[in-house]
Amino acid sequence: MKRLNIGVIGAGRIGTVHTETIVRSVPEAQVVAIVDVNIAAAKELAERNMVKSYSADYRTITQNPDIDAVIICSPTDVHALHATVAAKAGKHIFCEKPIALDLDTIRRVLQTVEQSRVKFMVGFNRRFDPNFRKVKDMVVQGKVGEPHIVKITSRDPAPPPAEYVAVSGGMFLDMTIHDFDMARFIVGDEVEEVFAIGAVKVDPAIGKAGDIDTAVITLVFRNGALGIIDNSRQAVYGYDQRVEVFGSGGMVKVDNNAPDTHDYYARDGVHSSLPLNFFMDRYIEAYASEMREFCRVVACDEPVSVGGKDGLLSVAIGLAAKKSLETHRPVKVSDILAGTA
């Protein structure tokens, strides 16, 4: 098996994560080129990881015949462009979420991908987290019986700047999209209907930017299961990511990870460590598993476990949640998909 040559488009935070993950944890692949419109960022990331080539032009990757696959970590508004060009050039694609903020664009990308017969994987890293994977496995094994209620808690340690919020597509497409994907992943069925309530509790600037920072979303699945997601842009105690599934056969839940297992018994109480505060620490194993899967999928021509349909439907559910919040009523995902909501 020859070593996979990979080009990374986007040298920001998540581009760095994927580059370093491949360098450290995926011996079957190597990053051979890094691109960023900010050439200094591309250079810095390339040099730090002994990657030979860097550039400001993404076509140096898509036109390079030695490159097998691209990892798209550019801003959301150029995901579709980069994915389309890469697909036409016959490169396999790993694309960060969301593919785009509207369904038409996503559909066009997926059509091109299909015609080009390249692999297309979407960056829902949490599916690869050992905790959530365990929940999924137990559901698949029938340990909880028929799922009746799935509960997802997803709270960030600190809100993004208001200027980011303005271009993010809104909390549901930027943050909750991970939870929508998780809900589908865990239940193993499709969301039919969404009802969302929200509030501005963390930062008034987020409200001024037209978004919310606190939300509760309920889901109804095709198989009749009920879902709950609760979100906040700021948990002062850190990154809070938990899942619980309740069903006819029992319940499984996973808690956060902490940096150590200590319990300190003092005069004033028992104290222990906060959850890991940073998404990179929490999901370090998930990023490695995700990249290993992508490389294996490409190298061995295996099916992708999280692909275009997942990218499309998570956005559709996000748009349904947005519509529900605006209209203050439950919204059917099928109406969003049909454009009739």
Add this chain to the structure above:
Amino acid sequence: MKRLNIGVIGAGRIGTVHTETIVRSVPEAQVVAIVDVNIAAAKELAERNMVKSYSADYRTITQNPDIDAVIICSPTDVHALHATVAAKAGKHIFCEKPIALDLDTIRRVLQTVEQSRVKFMVGFNRRFDPNFRKVKDMVVQGKVGEPHIVKITSRDPAPPPAEYVAVSGGMFLDMTIHDFDMARFIVGDEVEEVFAIGAVKVDPAIGKAGDIDTAVITLVFRNGALGIIDNSRQAVYGYDQRVEVFGSGGMVKVDNNAPDTHDYYARDGVHSSLPLNFFMDRYIEAYASEMREFCRVVACDEPVSVGGKDGLLSVAIGLAAKKSLETHRPVKVSDILAGTA
């Protein structure tokens, strides 16, 4: 301080709980009379607890000048009758929830109570549970800052018989009513709006009786806090009663109680005890605290901590949830209270 004389109306399961709680844990009071239309039940309960008098006629209690207070544990449909007669006779009243299944009846009872100037306490025992009390105290102390999200999980170990379901007023008024009261108690503010989704997942007979057995309810509070309740009539692993409050200053959550603290490490995993399976075991301390408060309130002429308004509003929220489930839209509690929903 003279010893309080108490009459118990209703010798069923909850009447037994309250009688034995007073005998064992409230030395400042004594049960002097027990009434049940099933005279054998009254006799049996009286004799087992060395209570001198028993009868099938509740007026032997309301007309007994030696009795200071009554505990109403009769079926829901006669709560109002018993409370009204007792109030008019000047007896202080502890009334099991719900006071009635409709708001008009409840309002008439509360009016009589007010005119009679007797104490009136409603049996929301969970407010006296050490776990939930701890959450409440921490919220009041400002430990979680401004509450943003409150989450209540409330699942029974086994569903009631379908014939009971038919006369219960439905899951929201029979079971979730405890959670509606808990939500108000914890947040310390009123629920403005309710949205409910539900399903029949546990027992088709419950569906045939026109009820549901699985539900997710979202709440919006006056202060902008968001609430989530999830219910099931059957958790195969036992009685599951948890609360979590998330706010600007942190999060507090309480877990179930177990009969012991053991962890068993075997070849196939780590195993520990299930939650206490029976409401009596789980809430034994709560029932004792509740009865001690009632007796102290009567004896020392203190204000009641959980009274008529709490009994009224929990039913109003339950009716809003019912309406929401029927109409598949969010319902305002004020519309229920105004009769305009």
Add this chain to the structure above:
Amino acid sequence: MKRLNIGVIGAGRIGTVHTETIVRSVPEAQVVAIVDVNIAAAKELAERNMVKSYSADYRTITQNPDIDAVIICSPTDVHALHATVAAKAGKHIFCEKPIALDLDTIRRVLQTVEQSRVKFMVGFNRRFDPNFRKVKDMVVQGKVGEPHIVKITSRDPAPPPAEYVAVSGGMFLDMTIHDFDMARFIVGDEVEEVFAIGAVKVDPAIGKAGDIDTAVITLVFRNGALGIIDNSRQAVYGYDQRVEVFGSGGMVKVDNNAPDTHDYYARDGVHSSLPLNFFMDRYIEAYASEMREFCRVVACDEPVSVGGKDGLLSVAIGLAAKKSLETHRPVKVSDILAGTA
């Protein structure tokens, strides 16, 4: 089954515990007489629990033909006297630990008890704690296989006054005696050898009184299992009582009980409740089970589960530990029993 009449000798802390336990939780028995050389204490305890008779003379109990059984809660130095007289009077006996501080006295008591054919139960209340009972049950069921290592942590929340220490028989006979009994109970076999190290870490006055306040004791059992006990007279975080058994088939351990299950996530860590701080709170269920067993044993002529032999051997192990500490070498329990150590 007639109601058992019980006399309590000693109206101090533990006499109060047993009296109130019977009044509240053992309907099959009643306390009919309380004796204490401090007549005021006897009167106060009797009146508070509606016990008809009280006295300063223990013979008012032993000579009362209506009394079936006595509970001996007097100071250790008169346990033997009270037990002997009671036995000769044909009263069944529950005796607090230790029976006496020397083996000869204990043997004489046990001989009298045997000749009198009365029941004799020793107050090792911890055997009735749900946590330790669970460990015992799992060992008996073979869940841990052959026990290899048993570990007992036993730390008091605060040291006793130095004047008490002076007459207590020393930490091993006053405090660790519970752990010696627990070790025998859990392993289900006899201790053959003891090695003890100790220190004065908590209170120099305890050292001046000739005792220690911190200790580690290792045990070798007849079946080859190894045991560890660690003790302190002062855990600033409360009453710390844990047991762990490790064997060929796995490990089971039990933790402390807390007043509630809350976890509070704040900026500076996760915080939860300390263990129950007071022996009465921790062992309230154990005391009730213990008294119910004693009353059942007497009423139904059943065998005692924790009797004279247990009282004798726990003291013998304590004396071995004392000898080990003095001589700085391991000491055989058989040498203590034979008087040849």
Add this chain to the structure above:
Amino acid sequence: MKRLNIGVIGAGRIGTVHTETIVRSVPEAQVVAIVDVNIAAAKELAERNMVKSYSADYRTITQNPDIDAVIICSPTDVHALHATVAAKAGKHIFCEKPIALDLDTIRRVLQTVEQSRVKFMVGFNRRFDPNFRKVKDMVVQGKVGEPHIVKITSRDPAPPPAEYVAVSGGMFLDMTIHDFDMARFIVGDEVEEVFAIGAVKVDPAIGKAGDIDTAVITLVFRNGALGIIDNSRQAVYGYDQRVEVFGSGGMVKVDNNAPDTHDYYARDGVHSSLPLNFFMDRYIEAYASEMREFCRVVACDEPVSVGGKDGLLSVAIGLAAKKSLETHRPVKVSDILAGTA
């Protein structure tokens, strides 16, 4: 700062761990040569990690002027030879524990090291584990006050083959040596006296080889603290590594790490994951921190945190434990060091 060139002597299990740790997690260093008398093993490890040179002769490392430091992972009986030659050649040394099985040899090695003025670090990897590091930090910060009792549980998932046992130096020098070092590390003071009891409980072949497989060791520290270590060669539920420190100000304890945080509530109990079963999984972070420290120490000429004295004293305590087991009495470490035990 130039990149450090490292040679690894010994391509077995631990040599592989250190080699791969440097390749993956220590960008400031590179492994340039691997030696093993089994040349096939050296070749395989070198090729898998893109190390240029391999050999069967350790002098190809010690005589290579381009190599800055050596990592000694050879069998214990040649640690001293390899360390001595490397020191004389001016190579900095990381040496796996134990340095040797007798004190004279260790002293000779340390003398040579001192004369050669090279860095010398001993492989007590557990000091770098985040859990134990947390305990150490809290002790240093005074969080537990004066340490009174330290408890170490250390149990392997499966016993080594009897043929390994025969040349291992015995359980105390092979396995417990880690715990002796941990005890000194945590308490921050020296062990004065040791008492050991042991048994053959896991595998009779270990007994035939003259060793034990189950042990309890008590320690007395110079500052008066008491220590307990319990060991087993086989915990059927996995690798069990816990530490607890109790002191005048409180208690801190750390538990095992698990692969995930799931709790599964089923009809028959609550179930969760076993501890990580393999030392490599449990200590993966510790090995990385350890190697990073070694490389930093060498590159920046910093003091070693775990050095020759630690290597010497852990063996001395192990020899004291051995002597104690043989003579069935407490043994002073100073007598072992003076050769008078």
